[in-house]
Amino acid sequence: MNEFASVVLFVSLAQFFEEVTSELVYLQAVCRHGDRAPIEFHPNYQHIEKWNMGRGRLTEKGMDQCYLNGRMYRNHYQKLFSEPYNPNEMIIQSSHIDRTITSGQSFAAGFLGSGYLPEVSNTGKYVPYPVHSISDEVDYYLAGAGRICAQLISIFEDYTASQHYSLFVAENQEKIGHVCEKAGYPLKEWSLTSVCRLADTFTCDKAHGLSLPDWLDEDTWQTILNISQKARELRLTYPGVKTYQVGGGGFIHLLLENLRGFVNGTQNETVFNLYYAHDNTLLGFLTNLNYDDLRSNPVYTSCINIELHYTNDRFLVDVLYKNESESMTMHRLVPWGCPQNESCLLENFFISMEGLENPDPAAACRPTDIVIQLTFTASHLVVLSVSSCILLITLLTLAYACGLNRATNKLAPKKRGVHYAPLKFMSDL
Incomplete structure (x- = not known):
């Protein structure tokens, strides 16, 4: 065996040994809620009665999606958790909005299952699992920054007054006016915001097999999608947004603090921190990692996982994106300074992420x-x-x-x- 072959064999064996001895010791995940009703109904909308759960709330389909997500997580990460059930190992937090709270509850029901619930479940009673929501007044992390962060509000005002934004609207003004008129919006509401609302409503309708208006042919639908997706990308990448956006600097600091706490032994028995949030939360995180496809919205129950492994007296981190509703198929996200196809040393991960974190979002968002x-x-x-x-x-x-x-x-x-x-x-x- 030549010297080169010996080196390759040694490296392969070393990698194999490391993979075999690597142990997942801590997990964080931020997930989008399940399927929901439309946020807004435009003036000519014909299916209001179909959404009897209320605008923006989780549907039965959404509950099933989150329940399935919980079962998939339990099966995929079962070695991380104790048997029988230990209530201290998992903490679920959500935004204050109903659909994320009920998504967390549905996830917990699927994650725990009958085999992991306390003995009281043998009586046949449903045992709820606590989901801790963050108050809207202080939620700079999962949902509220766009309403309570004065700096972010100011940046969005600058964005809508920018030449880039004005040019985009001008280029699409005829299309915007056409679809807004067909949807029944008054002239003063012929806007980019209205087109984005239409994209959301018709996406919900299509997911539930509801009929679409005659004027909404495939070309018009693609126009609405393209405009709303490009508008999202422009907003997320506008200078300053990613620092204050939900899923951005404040949330990144929260994730890093959890990692520091686990490594320092202050996390007690918690091995899984789960956050149920929104598409903007995941997009805010992805923007900070310079993810290259911000036009594609995260699907329902998509998740970003931050796995902490321990091997050979060192900690390693994997950041994985599960943009699927019915599987645990994931692909690696690579923070700056981390290797493309390998786990990242914890100290290198901290170096790559610390420049992005916002330790005090309330102070940073000062009016x-x-x-x-x-x-x-x-x-x-x-x-x-x-x-x-x-x-x-x-x-x-x-x-x-x-x-x-x-x-x-x-x-x-x-x-x-x-x-x-x-x-x-x-x-x-």
Whole structure:
């Protein structure tokens, strides 16, 4: 065996040994909720009665999807969890919005199953699992940043006023007007926002086999999709958005803190932190990793998994994207500085992600007017100081001129009227 073959064999055996001895010790996942009703109904919408669960709420199909997702996670990661059931091993958190709370509950029912529920379940009673929701007033992580983060609101205002945005709208204005008119929107609502709402509503209709309006042929449907997808991509990639966006800097800090806590032994018995959130949450995270397909919306119950492995006295991280509703098919996401086809050393993962995290999103989102007020206050001090100096110099100049005038008047012969002497400025002194 030549030297090259020996090296290859050694490396292969080393990799095989590492794979065999590698142990998954901690898991984090952020998942999109299950199938839901449309968020908005346009004026000419004909299927309102079909969505009796209410706008934006989880459907029965969505509950089934999340239940299946829970079963798939239990089967895929079963070695991570204890048998019998240990209630301290899994923590589920969600946004404050109903569809994510019920998605987390449905996931838990599938994940635990009858074989993992406490003994009280033998009575035939349903045993609910707690889902902790984050209040809208402080949710910079999963859902609320677009409403409570003044910096993000300001950035979105800049975006809608930008030349890039205006040009995109102008290029598609005829198409926007056509579909908005057909949908029954008044002229003042012929906008990009209305087209995006239509894309959402018709996506829900198509998923449930509901009839579509006659004017919505395949070409028009593709127009609506293309406009809404491009608008999403432009918004997510606008400078500054990814720092404050849900799934962005604040959420990344939360994930990193969980990893630090587990490694430092402060996570207690928790081995699985699950977050049920929204498509924008996953897209916010993907944007920070420079994911190259932001036009494709994450499907229902898609998840991003952050796996922590332990092998040979070191920790390794895998970031995996499951953009599937009915399988655990995943592909690797590669943060900057991590290898393409291998797990990333924990210390390298921290280096790659720490520049993206926002440790205090509430402070970072401080209202813009406060920042401007502080800036103006400092400017006022500078202006006041300069003005004071000019005033002082002017008074001294006047005093000097008046003194010189008196001295001149004493020597000159007195005349009737007022004696005038020109004021000497700095350039004359």
